Each structure stands twice: as C-alpha cells, then as structure tokens.
Amino acid sequence: MRPAERLRAEAVTLAYGRRVVAENLTAVVPDGGFTVIVGPNACGKSTLLRALARLLPPRAGQVVLDGRSIASQPTKAVARQIGLLPQSSIAPPGIAVEDLVARGRYPHQSLLRRSLERDRTAVARAMAATGVSDLAEQVVDELSGGQRQRVWIAMALAQDTEIILLDEPTTFLDIAHQVEVLELLARLNRQGKTVVAVLHDLNQAARYASHLIVMADGQQVACGPPAAILTEDLISRVFGLPCLVMPDPVTGAPLVIPRSAERLGPIA
Amino acid sequence: MNRLRRRRAALQLALGLAGLGLAVIALGLGDYPLTPAQVLAALTGQETGFAHTVVVDWRAPRVAVALVFGAALAVSGALFQSLTRNPLGSPDVIGLSTGSYTGALVAVAWLGSGRLATGGGALIGGLVTAGLVYALARRDGAQGFRLIVVGIGVTAMLHAFNLFLLMRLREEVAMTAAIWGAGSIGLIGWDQAGPAIVALALIAPLVVACAPGLRQLELGDDAAGGHGLKVEPTRLAILALGAGLTAIVTASAGPIAFISLAAPQIAQRLTRSAATPLLASALLGGLGLLAADLVAQFALPVAAPTGAVTVVLGGAYLVDLMIREARRLR
Numbered sequence: 001m002r003p004a005e006r007l008r009a010e011a012v013t014l015a016y017g018r019r020v021v022a023e024n025l026t027a028v029v030p031d032g033g034f035t036v037i038v039g040p041n042a043c044g045k046s047t048l049l050r051a052l053a054r055l056l057p058p059r060a061g062q063v064v065l066d067g068r069s070i071a072s073q074p075t076k077a078v079a080r081q082i083g084l085l086p087q088s089s090i091a092p093p094g095i096a097v098e099d100l101v102a103r104g105r106y107p108h109q110s111l112l113r114r115s116l117e118r119d120r121t122a123v124a125r126a127m128a129a130t131g132v133s134d135l136a137e138q139v140v141d142e143l144s145g146g147q148r149q150r151v152w153i154a155m156a157l158a159q160d161t162e163i164i165l166l167d168e169p170t171t172f173l174d175i176a177h178q179v180e181v182l183e184l185l186a187r188l189n190r191q192g193k194t195v196v197a198v199l200h201d202l203n204q205a206a207r208y209a210s211h212l213i214v215m216a217d218g219q220q221v222a223c224g225p226p227a228a229i230l231t232e233d234l235i236s237r238v239f240g241l242p243c244l245v246m247p248d249p250v251t252g253a254p255l256v257i258p259r260s261a262e263r264l265g266p267i268a
Numbered sequence: 269m270n271r272l273r274r275r276r277a278a279l280q281l282a283l284g285l286a287g288l289g290l291a292v293i294a295l296g297l298g299d300y301p302l303t304p305a306q307v308l309a310a311l312t313g314q315e316t317g318f319a320h321t322v323v324v325d326w327r328a329p330r331v332a333v334a335l336v337f338g339a340a341l342a343v344s345g346a347l348f349q350s351l352t353r354n355p356l357g358s359p360d361v362i363g364l365s366t367g368s369y370t371g372a373l374v375a376v377a378w379l380g381s382g383r384l385a386t387g388g389g390a391l392i393g394g395l396v397t398a399g400l401v402y403a404l405a406r407r408d409g410a411q412g413f414r415l416i417v418v419g420i421g422v423t424a425m426l427h428a429f430n431l432f433l434l435m436r437l438r439e440e441v442a443m444t445a446a447i448w449g450a451g452s453i454g455l456i457g458w459d460q461a462g463p464a465i466v467a468l469a470l471i472a473p474l475v476v477a478c479a480p481g482l483r484q485l486e487l488g489d490d491a492a493g494g495h496g497l498k499v500e501p502t503r504l505a506i507l508a509l510g511a512g513l514t515a516i517v518t519a520s521a522g523p524i525a526f527i528s529l530a531a532p533q534i535a536q537r538l539t540r541s542a543a544t545p546l547l548a549s550a551l552l553g554g555l556g557l558l559a560a561d562l563v564a565q566f567a568l569p570v571a572a573p574t575g576a577v578t579v580v581l582g583g584a585y586l587v588d589l590m591i592r593e594a595r596r597l598r
C-alpha cells in the first residue's frame with residue numbers, strides 16, 4: 001500500500017453559523033500533484049480550501065496533515081507547510097511590491113527569532129519565480145491586474161511551503177494572463193510543489209490538472225485524472241450544461257464544448 | 269531599503285527632532301521666560317537654581333504629558349483605524365472618550381469628586397464602552413464598518429446619558445466634572461503624570477509586539493490566517509491595547525479629541541505609507557498635542573483648555589477631509 005496523502009479532508013461537515021455548506025465531505029490532495037477544484041458558484045469550493053488551510057474548523061470530521069488532525073497543530077506550523085492565496089486579499093494602500101511579498105514570511109518569524117538572511121533570500125526567490133523582481137520598488141496599487149496577481153502569488157511562494165492552495169487565481173485576468181498564471185503554477189508543480197487551485201474554466205482545468213475534483217452542492221461528485229472523469233454526462237449533471245467532450249487537438253486533454261447557450265437549470 | 273521606506277525613515281527623524289525642538293522652546297515659555305540654552309542647562313543639571321525649579325518641576329510635567337499623551341492617543345487611533353480600515357474608525361468617534369466621560373460622571377455623582385474617583389471612573393468607563401462596542405459589533409468576528417456604526421450609536425446614547433447626569437448633579441460638582449470634560453493637561457503635576465506615563469510605557473512594548481499581527485490583518489482575515497496568525501485573538505488584543513491607551517490618557521486629562529483621529533491619517537499621508545504607520549503617528553501625535561497645548565496657553569487672549577484647541581484644529585481637519593472625499597467621489 002502506498003503512503004496516504006499528506007493533506008486530506010475526512011468526512012468533514014463545514015458550516016458558517018447555521019448555514020451548512022458541506023456534510024460528510026471527503027477529499028484528498030495527491031502529493032506532488034496539480035489538483036484543480038471545479039464546480040458551480042457557491043457549491044463550497046472556497047469553503048473546502050479554507051478548511052484545508054485550517055481557517056475554518058470542521059463542525060464534524062477532520063482535516064489531516066501528515067497523519068495528525070490539522071486543528072491540533074499550531075497555526076504557524078501549519079502555515080509553514082501550507083500556503084494559501086485567498087479569493088480576495090487586500091493590498092494595504094501604498095505598499096511596495098517587495099514589502100507585500102515579505103509579509104508572506106510571517107510564519108517563519110517570531111518576536112525572538114528571525115533570520116533576515118533567509119527572509120531576504122525567500123522573498124527574492126519568490127519574486128524571481130513570478131517575474132516581478134523588476135517591480136520590487138513599485139507600489140502595488142499602480143500595477144496592472146496580471147502583475148498584481150503575480151505579486152500575490154509571490155507572497156504565497158515567499159511562505160516557502162510544500163503545498164500551496166490558490167482560490168481562483170485566474171479570475172479577472174485576460175486570457176493571456178490566465179495562461180501565464182497557469183503556466184507559472186505548472187512550472188512550480190514540476191519543481192515539486194503540491195498545487196491546489198480553484199478554477200472556473202473547465203478546459204483550463206482539464207489541461208493543467210493531474211487530479212480533478214468536481215464539486216456540486218457541498219459534495220465531491222467525481223475525482224481523478226481529467227481524461228478519466230470529465231464526461232458529457234457529468235458536466236450536464238453538475239453544471240446543467242449540455243455539451244460535447246472531445247480530445248483537445250493541442251494537448252489531447254478533454255475539451256468541453258457547450259452545445260447551447262441555454263442552460264437547463266441546476267441538477268435537482 | 270526602498271524609496272518608500274527611506275522616505276518614512278527621513279520623516280520620522282524630522283518629526284522626532286521637531287518634537288524635541290518644540291519641547292525645548294515650550295520649556296522656556298511663560299511668565300519667567302528662558303532661552304533654549306538656559307533650558308538645556310537646567311535640564312542637564314548645570315543650572316540648579318530657580319530656573320531648574322521652573323523648568324523641571326513646573327513646566328516639564330506639562331510638556332512631557334503633552335508629548336506622551338499625544339503619542340498614546342495617536343497610536344490608539346492608528347490601531348483602531350488600521351483594524352477598521354477606515355479613517356473614521358478612531359477611538360473618539362466610536363465612543364471611548366464619551367464612555368470615559370460617562371464613567372467619570374457616574375463616579376463623581378455617587379463616589380465623590382476626588383481626582384482618583386474621576387480617573388478611576390473614566391478608566392473603567394472607557395474600557396467598558398470598548399467591550400460593549402466590541403460585543404455588539406461581533407458576529408463571526410468584528411468587522412470594521414460594523415464596529416464604527418455600532419460605536420457611533422453607542423456614542424450618541426452615552427452622550428444623552430452624560431447630559432442627563434450633568435443636569436442632576438449639584439452645581440459645583442457639575443462644574444468640576446465639566447472642567448474635566450473639557451480635557452486639559454495643564455492641571456497635571458508629576459504626581460499624576462508619573463503613574464499615567466509609567467502605565468503607557470508598560471503598554472508600549474505590547475503594541476510593538478502586536479505590530480506584525482496588525483500588518484497581517486491589513487491583508488484581510490484569510491490571508492492573515494493563512495500565514496498562521498490567530499486572527500480573532502490578535503484583533504481582540506489590539507483593540508484592548510488601543511482602548512487601554514485612550515482610557516489611561518482620558519482618565520488623567522479628560523477627553524482630548526481629534527489627535528487619535530487626525531494624527532494617523534496625516535502621518536499616513538506624509539509617509540505615503542501602507543496603512544497607518546505606528547511610529548510616525550506617535551511622533552506626530554506628540555508634536556500635535558504639544559503644539560495645541562502651546563496655542564491653548566499662549567496664543568489666545570485667554571488661556572483655554574487643551575481639549576478646546578484640539579477640537580477646533582480637528583474640526584478644521586475634518587472639514588478638509590470631507591472636502592477631499594467629496595472631490596474624490598465626484
């Protein structure tokens with residue numbers, strides 16, 4: 001038997017107050033994989049990601065990191081293993097790029113112990129990997145959307161974690177910048193990082209994911225390699241969208257082509 | 269070091285020097301004027317006669333109190349504004365000073381009008397109000413805007429209650445309370461300034477320790493939590509520190525408006541920095557309160573309470589802020 005994955009959610013119930021988003025949800029994050037989570041709006045993708053990052057304690061069940069419940073591990077210790085790029089972050093007005101990226105170093109710092117040298121190296125490496133080194137002294141508010149997104153990713157990279165979770169890293173970007181971000185994530189994945197991203201575009205998901213998680217209404221409806229699970233039937237059930245699935249002529253990954261703009265409504 | 273940080277460092281140095289310079293001038297002003305050279309001689313102990321008494325025993329408490337209380341109010345404002353992400357989210361706007369006044373009035377009405385009663389009542393009143401606003405605004409974590417709206421509502425209610433109490437007090441007691449309520453640092457000697465300054469000095473390292481957490485919270489709760497910050501305990505600790513700073517100052521000197529509202533915003537504009545810079549705010553707050561106190565003592569036909577001057581200056585600042593906002597929105 002091969003060893004269990006480092007990070008997984010085991011039968012978790014996730015809720016905000018009285019609003020229960022997911023019940024008895026189990027999902028695994030394959031080590032070294034590029035996991036993509038897709039699903040209709042409000043089905044609980046961000047909620048799952050927040051639970052995996054220890055931001056939302058499960059009402060029942062547990063999130064397990066390295067064989068132990070994540071809730072029993074110190075927040076900073078978890079933050080040295082798992083990085084998160086939330087769906088919306090706030091750039092403090094007037095902050096310089098390198099200063100924002102440096103804030104990702106927080107889990108490695110404490111009042112008494114702080115390695116300036118290691119911080120500097122990690123920040124420089126993160127900015128180089130995302131191609132924002134030249135922007136180091138620029139003010140974040142004044143950057144273009146694509147540049148700003150790369151800066152946020154750099155902040156998550158400066159955290160220097162083996163696992164990185166990204167919530168809709170391509171939303172609000174034009175197609176060229178979307179591909180740029182996805183290629184960056186794919187490169188990080190090839191260099192050994194475990195990547196988990198929430199994406200909206202099924203074709204991009206199919207193309208970049210090694211492991212696809214399809215969610216609907218708080219449940220994992222399907223998971224596995226995109227080519228194995230992305231079928232016309234699944235897409236019409238989950239998104240209520242009749243479509244044609246054929247091999248992408250460029251990559252061979254499944255290509256989803258909607259048949260009609262008219263939606264049949266969500267699954268019952 | 270990048271250009272923004274260089275600018276901030278230079279500005280902090282300039283503000284610090286300006287504060288020291290103004291302090292030396294202030295120590296020489298009064299019925300027994302002294303030159304800066306004489307002041308320095310008295311401070312360093314080269315001069316031990318009457319000038320020493322005037323500078324060290326009579327004038328120094330007031331100058332020290334202006335610098336330290338101004339800094340404390342400004343840092344309190346910076347903490348609150350940074351947490352609420354709103355220039356209006358300062359402790360005086362969300363009711364802490366009004367709550368301190370309520371505490372002082374209650375103490376005076378039922379416990380007697382000693383300084384200890386007013387001070388203790390004000391301290392408790394301010395902290396209780398802070399707790400009340402936090403509890404009312406809390407739901408899945410206190411969010412900035414809700415904190416301000418709840419705070420403004422609580423302020424209005426406490427204000428009405430304060431008037432009601434003032435009406436019911438005996439006339440001479442009401443006078444004492446109203447003088448305290450105008451906010452003045454002139455009546456404080458070393459015996460009262462000492463404990464307050466010590467208390468503020470004890471809070472200062474805690475603020476420094478919380479600063480990295482504050483910087484994380486500026487990124488949004490999820491980003492901060494993702495970096496391993498314990499979001500809600502940190503927010504509560506910062507609120508408690510900010511409330512403590514304002515409550516200690518108000519308990520000793522009465523409500524002094526607008527320093528905590530204006531100093532962090534002006535500091536931010538001057539440094540062009542990310543959110544509210546704590547050190548620059550503190551330096552600017554000390555400088556601002558000292559300047560306001562000098563105006564209150566010497567620039568007016570009759571000496572006025574310091575609080576009255578900060579209200580006028582602060583009112584001008586608020587008008588300016590609103591005109592800017594209106595222009596920006598147009």
Ligand SMILES: Nc1ncnc2c1ncn2[C@@H]1O[C@H](COP(=O)(O)OP(=O)(O)O)[C@@H](O)[C@H]1O
Pocket residue numbers: 016019021039040041042043044045046047048
């Ligand atoms: N803080 C919150 N309080 C209450 N309900 C929430 C909160 N955040 C999200 N929800 C609800 O939880 C459901 C799932 O949200 P989310 O995980 O953000 O969906 P997705 O990311 O898949 O679009 C939605 O119905 C949303 O309204």
Ligand SMILES: [Mg+2]
Pocket residue numbers: 045046047087167
């Ligand atoms: Mg989402």
